Amino acid sequence: MAKIVALHHFAVVVRCNSLREAAAQLDIHPNVLARHIAQLEYHMNAPLLERGPLGIRLTAAGELLAAKLGRTINELDHVARLIDDLKGLRSGGVSIHAAEGVASAILLPVLTAFSAKFPRISVKLQVGTARDAVRALEDASCDMALTFFAPPSATITVVKHLRLPQFIIARPHHPVTLPGGAAPQALTGYEWVLPGMDYGVRTHIDRVSTAAGRRIVPRYEVASLDLQRQLILRAGALGVLPRAAMADELAAGSVVAVPFPETMPVETSLDLCIARDRQPSFAADSLRRELERALRPLQAGDTESGAQVADFRRSQVTLGQSS
Incomplete structure (x- = not known):
């Protein structure tokens, strides 16, 4: 148990990058924390931290332990929950x-x-x-x-x-809602708000629109859903979302959901x-x-x-x- 406590304390030190801050977060005296780290170093038979005037730095052994420690602690927590299940808790x-x-x-x-x-x-x-x-x-x-x-x-x-169909989310009376307004050739002329390329839906939109010869380039690249909503409502940008993500706004009539053209189906997994x-x-x-x-x-x-x-x-x- 003492080793598990020491491992947990070491993980907090790594996260805080400071013995004093880690001790404050753990609500223990810095000397007690230093002693736990020393015990862990004794068990590992290697120094884990180097202390200097600018703070602490992980040694090569410390970096190796830190890289493996997150999953180890998470798995120990998971085992503790399974043991609680055995007790009927x-x-x-x-x-x-x-x-x-x-x-x-x-x-x-x-x-x-x-x-x-x-x-x-x-x-x-x-x-x-x-x-x-x-x-x-x-x-x-x-x-x-x-x-x-x-x-x-x-x-x-x-x-x-x-498989969830994605819709063009727009303010009422936006040109995209008019006849022909959602045609592939029209979509490139609008201002869009989309998440970055590290999001699967964005890469899918990029692939589908490029295949249709009408690549959609966003004016705003925003990961936050709340900011996407605000840019749709306030700036009149077009967003791409499932209907469920804008259910309240759709019910209130503040936005409309326009389907993509049949030649450019956009759906998410x-x-x-x-x-x-x-x-x-x-x-x-x-x-x-x-x-x-x-x-x-x-x-x-x-x-x-x-x-x-x-x-x-x-x-x-x-x-x-x-x-």
Whole structure:
């Protein structure tokens, strides 16, 4: 147990890059922390830190230990949760990594209901790219991931896979909403807000638009979903999002969802992923089941989205004829 405590303390020192700051964060005396590090160095039979007037620096052995330590501590925490399961405890924590585009629209209602059902289970939500999600699963810093276009990995399993159509999100009366306004040749003349190329949806948009000979180059490159919303609403830029990500704004009539042309279909792969070789805790398994239940109507909604696309295109034809 003393070695585990020392490893945890070493990880905090690495994160803080200061013995004094780490001691304050751990709420122990700096001399006690220094003694724990010294015990760890004795166990490893190698110096881990070099102390100097400018602070501390990791030795080669310290860097090697730090690189492996994050996953080790995460796995120890995971084992502790499994032991709690053996005792019949329904407590602990669960961590999920999600794409921002689904975090507020899909995850938050599920997490709210989950917390009410299991009040003793804490939930940690991380937001980032699909690559971030896979790395978090690989280093055991999350239990599951819900992300767009999960990159292939030998260490993860996709347990739920959905195809979600993406729409052009615009303010009402934007030219893209008029007959012919969403034609491929018209799309290049608008101002767009899109995430960076490290996001799967952006690379998909780039690939599809390039294949159609009408490459979409964004005026604004923004990762934050909230900032994308603001640029759509305030600056009149066009965004590319699933309808669920703008459900409130669509219901209020502050934005409209315009389908992409048939020759430029844009859809995303929404993947619920877990680590392939990690036994789920009760908390993780329970949240996964709740998520799968929440995703079923979303998958069924693909048919509804298709009907909405058809209705929109019919309305554009009608508008064009009447004008």
